[in-house]
Amino acid sequence: MIEWVNAVVQGVLLGGLYALFAAGLSLIFGVMRLVNIAHGDLIILAAYLGLSTTVMLGIHPFVALLIVMPAMAGIGYILQRGLLNQTLGPDILPPLLVTFGLSVILQNALLEGYTADPQKLNAGAIETASLSAGGLTIGVLPLLTFAMAIAVIATLQWVFYATALGRGFRAVSDNQDIAQLMGLNKAHVFGLAMALALAVTAIAGILLGVRTSFDPAIGGGRLIFGFEAVIIGGLGNIWGTLAGGVILGVAQTVGAKIDPGWQVLAGHVAFLIVLAVRPNGLFPRVEH
């Protein structure tokens, strides 16, 4: 019995990581209706930037965030203004195919630069530290990841509803042309949204790299997990995304408990069930 409770608890904590994968995806879609197919590869790029930073400067992966987060934000702003802004419009094909091309380029560039060998970020003692409570053993790192997910989502919520930047995001999301008339430069606002999204992606990438080994080919899988968390939670609801991540994580750890080969499959099945029963997700945004 306690093993099952343990599987559920581990799943909930794993859900924090998936919510971090999903948060950037959700933010970009919310602001500019863009679905970024390269999102997973950007997470892996962040993990590799973390690897290079820790190796070159000899610093802890969490300290490396101070460098990787601004770096990813900068990449995001340039990417948005230099490339992705040109794809936005009524036709869904250009953004889809351009980000798909970007995904292939990123994947192969990482392969060229870092080879296909699996890598891992070394975070020292925190990787194996754990807390015991009532027969359950909880790793400090998963707990920290989950806390980070809550902090990130709370921060995004605050930025969206309590700052001038967030007002800009909401304005261009509601009506791009009128926002432009009101003096907002939408190209710049979109650039800032992508910068913020990729700063979140940096956190997700570093935490992923500390938790498990990674290689250039796994980006697609991370995109899918993030996407499933968004759809399960309900489009446009960022706390719902956390719930979606948790449901996905629990489905995976419980599936793995039944048969190790079923871990990822169980997550996909949970997603398909939600899609069949509640196509708008479990917690869709309430329309005002």
Added chain:
Amino acid sequence: MSTATVTRATRASRIAMIIAALALIVLALAPWWAGRADLRLMGEIFLYLSLACLWNLMAGYAGLVSVGQQAFVGFGGYMLFALTIFGGLHPIAAILLAGVLAAALSVPVAALIFRLKGAYFAIGTWVVAEVFRLTFAQISALGGGSGTSLPVGIVKSLADGRSAREALSYWLALGAAVTVMACVYLFLRSRRGLALTAIRDSETAAAGLGIDIWRTKLEVYVVTSAFTAVIGGLLFLQKLRISPDAAFSVNDWTAFVIFIVVIGGIGTLEGPIIGTLLFFLLRETLADFGTIYLMVLGAVAIVIMLKAPKGVWGLVRDRYDLELFPLSYRVNTQNKGN
């Protein structure tokens, strides 16, 4: 007096059809004039051409942008192995049955993923492909995660002798490409094809004219899935070995196909042909560079999508008003006397 006549065929399209017929005869005779390696390469070209035409029908005409067609390529491949090894079927019968099974399977799949719109639909198709891959990796009778080979007896049942088998495999690929292109062309010229083109141009207007959008898209999805599974069976009949990672590879069966269609010209029938030729030309010259080649391909696709969204064929068509497959109507006015 002036009379106006409406035609579809043009002089260029008639000449193109004659050239195509002649080319087809020459290609059908390839086993007698081409070497073994060339025959294999041409077979692969025809199968990629078929996949490109099918993806183009979905994305370019029905607005169903899928990044998960590898689901049906892999399904067709695995059905070839399962139905011949356990069902004792002849490989060709197994491949045809794989198409029927894929059509049946695609209906419930569509019922689920049609709930997702646009780009979310695309990622949904990818999830389905992953479910297929992980499921087949669990079937130990088919080799589980490491895959299996087609038994020698089944390979030999195809034809006597290696060169006869290779010729047959080539003709099957050529036949598949011709069948797919003919079906797509005739479908687009039909009443339903007209409905599909209307949906492509404006969903709202098409719905206003009484077109059942959901049903039309479903038909396209089911037919495309069936054909894609048949092509998948033929691909793995050439390879003679299957594994989940090869069968459900997003790079091999979707990324390359998307690049072919985008570079050639999405939403045109000629585009996939030009795209396939360019793709294999690039591959044969740059393949030694491995990852660099794929990065170049991705970059070319991005530039084309931004600068010439109708691809190479779109540029040619706009410049010379050419249409090799007569799909649109033309009004010709002729002045008779004064």
